[in-house]
Amino acid sequence: MSLATTRPALIEQGHWLTVRDCKRVLVVVHTVTFAQRLREVFGLLADDLRIQVVFTAAPHAFGTGVTQYLRELGITTVPWAQALRTEFDLALAAGSRGVHELRCPLVRVSHGAGHIKPLTDTTARVPGEPRAPGMLSPAHLLHEGRVVPAAIVYAHDRDLAELARTCPEALPAAQVVGDPCVDRITAALPRRADYRRALGLTEGQRLVVVTSTWGPTSTFGRLDALLPQLLGQLPGDRYRIALSVHPNVFAGHGPWQVYGWLAGCRGRGIAIVPPAADWQSLLVAADVIIGDHGSLAAYGTLTGATMLLTAGPRREVSAYSPAALLAAAAPVVSPLHPLAEQLEYATRTRRPGQYDQVAAALSSAPGEFHGRMRTVVYRLLGLGEPARPPAVSPLPTPPPLRRWEMTEGEGAAG
Numbered sequence: 001m002s003l004a005t006t007r008p009a010l011i012e013q014g015h016w017l018t019v020r021d022c023k024r025v026l027v028v029v030h031t032v033t034f035a036q037r038l039r040e041v042f043g044l045l046a047d048d049l050r051i052q053v054v055f056t057a058a059p060h061a062f063g064t065g066v067t068q069y070l071r072e073l074g075i076t077t078v079p080w081a082q083a084l085r086t087e088f089d090l091a092l093a094a095g096s097r098g099v100h101e102l103r104c105p106l107v108r109v110s111h112g113a114g115h116i117k118p119l120t121d122t123t124a125r126v127p128g129e130p131r132a133p134g135m136l137s138p139a140h141l142l143h144e145g146r147v148v149p150a151a152i153v154y155a156h157d158r159d160l161a162e163l164a165r166t167c168p169e170a171l172p173a174a175q176v177v178g179d180p181c182v183d184r185i186t187a188a189l190p191r192r193a194d195y196r197r198a199l200g201l202t203e204g205q206r207l208v209v210v211t212s213t214w215g216p217t218s219t220f221g222r223l224d225a226l227l228p229q230l231l232g233q234l235p236g237d238r239y240r241i242a243l244s245v246h247p248n249v250f251a252g253h254g255p256w257q258v259y260g261w262l263a264g265c266r267g268r269g270i271a272i273v274p275p276a277a278d279w280q281s282l283l284v285a286a287d288v289i290i291g292d293h294g295s296l297a298a299y300g301t302l303t304g305a306t307m308l309l310t311a312g313p314r315r316e317v318s319a320y321s322p323a324a325l326l327a328a329a330a331p332v333v334s335p336l337h338p339l340a341e342q343l344e345y346a347t348r349t350r351r352p353g354q355y356d357q358v359a360a361a362l363s364s365a366p367g368e369f370h371g372r373m374r375t376v377v378y379r380l381l382g383l384g385e386p387a388r389p390p391a392v393s394p395l396p397t398p399p400p401l402r403r404w405e406m407t408e409g410e411g412a413a414g
Contacts, residue, residue, distance in 0.1 A: 022052035023381050026088040026104065029077075030060035030095035032069050032247040032275055037094050037111035039073075040180040044374045044390050050383060056083040058098055062251040069276045090380050100143035105150035105380055110135045113181070113298035113322050113362055115159065136163050141170045151376050155179040157364040162320060177372035178365030181280060181295075185302045186366065188284050188395045195285040200400040201240060206287040208234065208241045208343070209305075211279075213294025214248035219310045226290075226310060227264060229339040236269050239340075240401055242282055244296060247275035262406065271404035281398045288343050290333060297330075298322040298362065301355035306347040308333050322361040329354055 027042050029035045045051045055077045057066045070077060078086075080098075088104040094111045115136055136159070141147060152173050154160065160174055188195075201207055210230065212219035219226060230241055243265070250258050255275075262272055273279060279296060283289065286305040291297025293312045300307055301322075307330045317324050331346045333339070365372060370390040378385045 023050060023089045023383060025051055025053050025377075025381070026083055026086075026091040026102070027053060027055045028058050028083075028091055028093035028095070028099060028102070029055060029066050029070065030058045030093070030097060031062045031251065032065045033062075034094035034111060035066060035069050036276075037109060037180070038092055040369070041092055041107075041109055041373055041377065043393075044370060044377065047391065048386060051381070054078060054083070054088070056080050058093075058095065060095060060097055062248045064251040064254070065247065065275060072276070090377065092377075096140040096148075100148045106148060107377065107380065108135070108141070108149040108152045110152075110154050110159075113179070113295035115162075115318055115321055135159075136166045138167045138169070141167050145169075147173055149173055150380055151175055153177045153373065153376060155182075155363045155365075156361065158320065158361070175372070175376055176365060177376065178367070178369035179363040180369045180373075181299050182302060182363040183367050183369050184392075184395055185280050185284060185299060188281065189303065191395070192284050195281045195395075195398055198397045198400070199240075199282075199285055200402060201285070204238070206239050206343075207282075207285055208239055208288045208290065209282050209286040209300075210241065210243045211289065211291040211294060211296035211300070212243070212245045212249070213292055213296075214246040214252065215316070217292075217312060217316055218246070218249075218294065219290075219292040220245050220249050222310065223261070225335050226333065227262075229333075229335065230270065231264055231268055233339040234343075235340070240269065240271070242271040242273055242286075242401060242404070244273040244279050244282060245275070246294060250275040259406065266406040269405060271401040272406060273404055277404075278396055278398065281395045284395070285398070288347070293317045293323045293327065295323075298326055298358060301326060301358040302362070306343065306350055307331075307355060308342065308346050322358050325358045325361055326355065329358065 025045060027038055029038060042053050045053055055070055055075050057063060057077050058080050067077060084101050091102050091104050091106045092109060093099050093106060094109045099106055141149065141152065147170050150173060152170060153175050155178055157176055160171065160176065163174055164171055210219065215221060234241065245258065265272065273282065283296065283300050283303055286303065288308065289297060289300040289305045290308045290310065291300060292310050293316065297309065309327060309330045309332050311332055312327060317327065333342060370392050374385060374390050
């Protein structure tokens with residue numbers, strides 16, 4: 001074989017590898033967000049000597065940062081074009097682009113808190129077809145009338161009822177496995193005090209976590225309305241602020257530009273959470289969460305934090321999603337009144353059980369994601385499951401907030 005045609009050992013197999021005769025699982029990563037959800041799945045396979053996991057970064061408009069994210073986990077990727085020409089025993093993906101070209105059975109993994117955003121690109125929609133979110137849409141599940149995934153995993157029984165309406169052809173492949181974020185956040189609640197100490201919060205300080213999805217109607221898309229309130233209306237000795245922006249914003253605009261637009265935060269003690277950082281421990285530690293129609297606000301209802309929303313869209317939110325339920329239950333931030341007063345009012349008037357309906361809509365199998373997910377994967381691989389519970393590591397302890405603060409003379413610390 002010439003140097004020009006040399007391929008990675010994981011593609012070549014044969015005598016290049018030390019551990020042989022493995023089942024081979026391809027993890028297809030389109031975006032950082034998808035990578036974070038897939039990590040909950042491929043982590044279940046890491047210590048099984050019968051399985052070799054191979055990774056590839058698939059083309060995507062928001063694909064910037066994927067290779068770096070995987071590299072920081074110690075993962076190298078094989079080229080997408082070579083992955084398409086190679087036989088595998090199974091593939092895992094959270095996105096739909098190009099996966100119909102794979103030469104193996106596919107597991108599609110849903111991501112986020114339910115299915116929030118109906119498809120915006122309706123060019124391929126059949127007249128009269130409902131405008132469904134991606135993981136419930138024929139456009140993302142079918143190719144030339146054929147169901148692409150061998151298994152499609154969802155968080156809630158309600159998703160199957162919705163799938164029966166939007167894409168009934170895919171029902172035989174559908175499985176309910178729960179939501180890993182629900183399970184991890186719930187399990188981490190007893191460690192709240194540990195996370196707060198690690199973040200550097202002092203006694204009496206309140207942590208305000210501002211979360212933003214991506215798109216023009218997100219919190220970040222209208223940051224000019226909220227940022228002045230964050231910069232000038234919350235006393236720094238009493239409040240600490242962390243801003244968590246969807247990785248698609250960084251991938252779409254570029255980190256340099258995003259940090260440039262946030263230059264007003266420099267020297268103000270506002271932590272900008274990096275796109276690849278773990279956000280779940282922040283939600284557990286938060287006293288107040290200011291969110292939009294994205295997933296993080298919905299997951300925030302699992303904690304004891306006071307919830308507020310920025311004014312959001314209606315057409316961009318699926319009517320049965322947890323985000324829609326939250327929008328009907330949470331108070332909305334107004335730019336016309338002092339922010340500190342609004343936070344105090346929302347905290348004082350929060351009712352017991354106010355967000356129970358939202359939290360219940362996130363998963364119909366709480367605590368069961370990793371066990372159910374492993375069963376799906378091993379069944380499709382034709383392997384018996386390991387004789388032990390799935391190994392699930394706890395949420396990592398977050399770094400001090402000051403590491404993520406923008407300081408004078410630099411774009412972003414840490």
